[in-house]
Amino acid sequence: MAGNSQRRNRRTSNKKGATVGSGGKRRRSLEGKGPTPPAHMRKGHAKSRLANAKAKHAQRRPVARRGGKGQAEMVVGRNPVFEALRDGVPATTLYVQQFIDNDERVRDALHLAQQRGNINLMEAPRAELDRMTNGLNHQGLVLQVPPYEYAHPEDLAAAAFDDGEDPLIVALDGVTDPRNLGAIVRSVSAFGGHGVVVPERRAAGMTAGAWKTSAGTAARTPVARATNLTRALESYQKAGITVVGLAADGDIELAELEALAGPVVIVVGSEGKGLSRLVGETCDYRVSIPMPGGAESLNAGVAAGVVLYEAARRRASV
Incomplete structure (x- = not known):
């Protein structure tokens, strides 16, 4: 019978009671959301994901082009600090121990730092x-060397081509001694030459020791760092540059190598192991030096x- 239904919330009257307002929701829904955005702007769309991936890649690319930074370094001890300052190793801060014995080395180091004008x-x-030196015998002097700004391997060849010159580059494979x-x-x-390429791992970097041995030339000769040396060499080959590896059992002697007169990358391996297998297989020539x-x-x-002398001699005679 009407009005006696056991169903809950069953309406038994046609009379409407008070209702809560929509707060403008219905009016806004009638207004619409405007034109449909392009596919690359729609969240979740395949083209949107692709656009986001390209944007992230573009943000990472400048770092790769620069080659990245090395690590900051501390030179400790009175003689090492003095020699680093004398040899032009870049530095940001010279730390001096309070109440230090003011001997000749300390005075000379302070004088050199003040002469530079840009060392705190x-x-x-x-x-x-x-604490800063992990307990090393610093003798009251600590010199902070900033991270080295590595170039990208492609930048070395590009700079040479831009100057109208054939690239002359040295790549190091497994050389671990900074000197x-x-x-x-x-x-x-x-x-x-136009620069040096070093691998990112298991290789010497531009430390204070490398700066000292370079006798100041590191300030004008770029060093690039490659994530993968083999791929960097393949990239050079695609750019028309000959890759020459030095090996004791090389197929050709240095005097017979005509490629040194043109664009070339000279690959030098470690003194003990020589060239690694993959790098050796990538080289266009394996060259030996007669001894x-x-x-x-x-x-x-x-x-x-x-080899650099021989390359310079051949280029001068062209």
Whole structure:
């Protein structure tokens, strides 16, 4: 019977009671949301995801082009700090221990830092210097060296081509001694090269030791860092640059290599192991340096200097 239904909330009257307002919701829904946005602006759309991925890649790209930064370094001890300042190693701050014995080395270091004009002089208690250097024997002097700004491998070739020159680049494969790196940077600068490429891992970087050995030439000779050396060499080959690897068992002797007169990358391996397998297979030529004296191998820095001299000689005669 009507009015006796057991169903809950069943309406038994046609009379409407008070209702809560919509707060303008219905009016806004009638207004619409405007024109449909393009596909790349719609959240979740395939083209939107692709656009976001490209944007993230573009944000990462400048870092890759620069090659990234190295790590900050601390030079500790009176003689090492003095020599670093004397040899032009870039530095940001010289920390001096409070109440330090003011001997000749300390006075010379302070004088060199003041002459530079761009090095902060900070006085610190011994405990603070011990903490900064992890307990090393700093002798009251600590020099902070900023991270090195590496170039990108492609930038070295691009700069040479822009100047109307054939690139002359040295790439290092497994060279872990910073002094060898510094010596090679110095040779590249001396013989008109356009830079040095080092791998990101398991290789020497531009430390204070490398700066010192370069004798100041690191300030004008760029060093690039490659995430993958083999791919960097392949990229050079695609740009028309010949890749020459130095190997004791090379297929051709240095004097017979005509490619040194053109765009070339010289790959130098470690003194002990030489070129790694993948890098050796990537090279267009594997070249040996004749050694009538019977030595089994040359130091990496010496070997690079010999080949750079030969390249410079051939280019001068072209």
